[in-house]
Amino acid sequence: xxxxxxxxxxxxxxxxxxxxxxxxxxxxxxxxxxxxxxxxxxxxxxxxxxxxxxxxxxxxxxxxxxxxxxxxxxxxxxxxxxxxxxxxxxxxxxxxxxxxxxxxxxxxxxxxxxxxxxxxxxxxxxxxxxxxxxxxxxxxxxxxxxxxxxxxxxxxxxxxxxxxxxxx
Amino acid sequence: xxxxxxxxxxxxxxxxxxxxxxxxxxxxxxxxxxxxxxxxxxxxxxxxxxxxxxxxxxxxxxxxxxxx
Numbered sequence: 044x045x046x047x048x049x050x051x052x053x054x055x056x057x058x059x060x061x062x063x064x065x066x067x068x069x070x071x072x073x074x075x076x077x078x079x080x081x082x083x084x085x086x087x088x089x090x091x092x093x094x095x096x097x098x099x100x101x102x103x104x105x106x107x108x109x110x111x112x113x114x115x116x117x118x119x120x121x122x123x124x125x126x127x128x129x130x131x132x133x134x135x136x137x138x139x140x141x142x143x144x145x146x147x148x149x150x151x152x153x154x155x156x157x158x159x160x161x162x163x164x165x166x167x168x169x170x171x172x173x174x175x176x177x178x179x180x181x182x183x184x185x186x187x188x189x190x191x192x193x194x195x196x197x198x199x200x201x202x203x204x205x206x207x208x209x210x211x
Numbered sequence: 212x213x214x215x216x217x218x219x220x221x222x223x224x225x226x227x228x229x230x231x232x233x234x235x236x237x238x239x240x241x242x243x244x245x246x247x248x249x250x251x252x253x254x255x256x257x258x259x260x261x262x263x264x265x266x267x268x269x270x271x272x273x274x275x276x277x278x279x
Contacts (some may be wrong), residue, residue, distance in 0.1 A: 209250065
């Protein structure tokens, strides 16, 4: 589970690759919207053609949809990046470290802050949001709370490790 | 910490160097230095036993309680 040749290492590389994928997609969407390249607008609908594939991203040409898409990709880029940092600390030789606490705290903040912000924007500003959105928000909040517990356990772990190292 | 480690005094009495003691009790000189400087959080009974055996002394010769 932990250490250099472990599941953590595999998951670290998987989440890093996913981060890069989401990051590239986010940059591409922002670029397409700003430069009007790959973008086709007709009948109040937009289509963004994804290069090298036959796929498109489409939706209503409204600020709500555009913000939702950007927030979605920004959130998952941050989410997978924070997750990759957590797995990076899990693959280190010393499991209980201050870095592990720091990265678990980042992961907690991302899971608690962004979904609440996104849910609030959807509900209060755009008066929208559907059940699936709220379901995802709820799941991320649970994940955030769980990560908070793990971060607290790691804090105690670091303390015990320091005491153990100073036991002669 | 109100517990004082008087290892230096005992080493001087026995005319023994830290390195020699560390080798005899099987700990690193770095760990012995932590113990001597009072930075250690705890001492194992096995370490204390080894120190007492090598220095031919009692635990009270090494550890002392001084109220802060």
